[in-house]
Amino acid sequence: MNQRARLSKIRRIQENRPPRVLDLFSGCGGFSLGFVGAGFRVVGAVELDPLAAKSHALNFCKGLTAKQLEMHAKPRDITRVEPEELVQDLSLGRPVDAVDVIIGGPPCQAFARVGRAKLRELASHPRAFLKDPRSNLYLRFLRYVEKLQPLALVMENVPDALNYGGHNIAEETCEVLDEMGYVPRYTLLNSVFYGVPQMRERMFLIAYAKELEVDVCFPQPTHWIALPRGYEGSRSVALKTIGATLFNDSYYTDAPQPTRNGHPAVTARQALQDLPSITVHLNGGLKRGARRFDSWMPYSNGSPLGEYTRSMREWPGFDSPQGLRDHVIRSLPRDYKIFRRMNAGDQYPEAFLHASKLFEEHLGKEAASGNHIRPGTSRYDRLKSEFVPPYDPSKFPNKWRKMEADLPARTLMAHLGKDSYSHIHYDSRQARTISVREAARLQSFPDGFLFAGTMNPAFRQIGNAVPPLIARAIARQVLKALGGESAC
Helix, strand or coil: CHHHHHHHHHHHHHCCCCCEEEEECCCCCHHHHHHHHCCCEEEEEECCCHHHHHHHHHHHCCCCCHHHHHHHHCCCCCCCCCHHHHHHHCCCCCHHHHCCEEEECCCCCCHHHCCHHHHHHHHHCCCHHHHCCCCCHHHHHHHHHHHHCCCEEEEEECHHHHCECCECHHHHHHHHHHHCCEEEEEEEEEHHHHCCCECCEEEEEEEEEHHHCCCCCCCCCCEECCCCHHHHHHHHHHCHHHHHHHHHCCCECCCCCCCCCCEECCCHHHHHCCCCCCCHHHHCCCCCCCCCCCCCEECCCCCCCCHHHHHHHHCCCCCCCCEECCCCCCCCHHHHHHHHHCCCCCEHHHHHHHHHHHHHHHHHHHHHCCCCCCCCCHHHHHHHHCCCCCCCCCCCCCCCEECCCCCCECCCCHHHHCCCCCCECCCCCCCCECCHHHHHHHCCCCCCCCCCCCHHHHHHHHHHCCCHHHHHHHHHHHHHHHCCCCCC
């Protein structure tokens, strides 16, 4: 039955019909967008967060009826929704016929407590996940693969998935996929080598049904930069478990290497320079509270348009030729003067020193006017709190960072939903953290991509997403394989 279902899907794709994608743990849809950009059709998604699920539906269910849109925007808990139920809800036909490709990034937090034995149990007992009260999310991903029989699947996760609590999650998952009839491989890829203006290292796992008779190949880099030492160090830590398994035919494969002949990496300035400056906060015109996306803002007149910025404005199906609605920032009045003083690349220890210096300068001005403010007084403490952040610089060295204009950004995280200090704008004249749209640009989301909710949820959705440009590069590689071309 499994082989017949896969062969039927191969014939369908040979008839030049677009491969159908199901996105698990979809978030707002960065992975989906990359696959759509490569010619795939997204037929459904599973996402627990209500606003992220709504964002996904808004962007990938255009033209559907209100009832259909509501069904696609429904948040779903993958530990409770069976594949058959999802297929029925979305009117996709029979489960084994409904999906050609499954993509997603299942969180790995519970995995270390379950491990290889539980994963392998799935191959012979498809409902084994029900025995685990923690409903391990990798098991759920594999459950969907087992029931829907895709021709290909792509998984994404943090590099620590290769060395999580003593487990190499990718390696152990590949063992199960091999037993389920797939040819799997995994590696570490950095988005900056695929045109994303951000140095973001992630594990990617690709597996193809053995009926395709192709090998797994990862996309060739198109851009080049020498990565900072910290990224190489993180990679080395993640790969520690690989050395122990290489002699046992590991499923790991070295990533294709970028060359200096590639395009230079896209920098923060190249990604953001055409967006309007924001300075309203510097004269008290920005209040605290939720930021909604109901104010339209035109692009800056006369700003240079490079290849990257033009692609963000003109992405097919997600174009926004005149302006945007989500160029909003946080209100952080204590910190504007610190942001202005910070140098490119400064982190929290430097920011703390700048803040302390600003406070000392203010005390000096007060003293010069005959107003001496003594340490230990309530007035001194209150004034200090208006200048100096309360965090110990020895405990929070990476809490802040001012971006370097002529380098790609550092990794955006979901923590953006709580604060944006990790990405302070490189332009000292604007003295602020990045906006929602700037975060989206750094992740390679086009300007016409919609985010449901207000500012903080949108930041979180962006930080959690797979950058669409690296997703598209992988999708193009998968499309070749579905056509019987390994392209290794």
